[in-house]
Amino acid sequence: MESMTWPASLDVLGSIRQYVRQAAEEAGLEKKRIGRLQLAVDEIATNIILYGYQRAGRSGNIEAEAVITSTP
Numbered sequence: 211m212e213s214m215t216w217p218a219s220l221d222v223l224g225s226i227r228q229y230v231r232q233a234a235e236e237a238g239l240e241k242k243r244i245g246r247l248q249l250a251v252d253e254i255a256t257n258i259i260l261y262g263y264q265r266a267g268r269s270g271n272i273e274a275e276a277v278i279t280s281t282p
């Protein structure tokens with residue numbers, strides 16, 4: 211999938227979750243696993259935003275790229 215960039219703001223978490231869902235669906239993950247993956251990425255993004263940027267008084271971006279590969 212194409213990489214995406216968002217401003218480091220809690221307002222973009224919904225958009226990040228949509229990106230993860232789309233990538234996971236394209237990869238053929240089950241609905242339950244998609245939800246778990248979205249939760250994990252949401253927690254990671256939240257921590258980056260809060261602790262890496264906001265609490266440090268900094269601004270920046272979050273970039274993600276979903277790479278879908280097949281296993282033998």
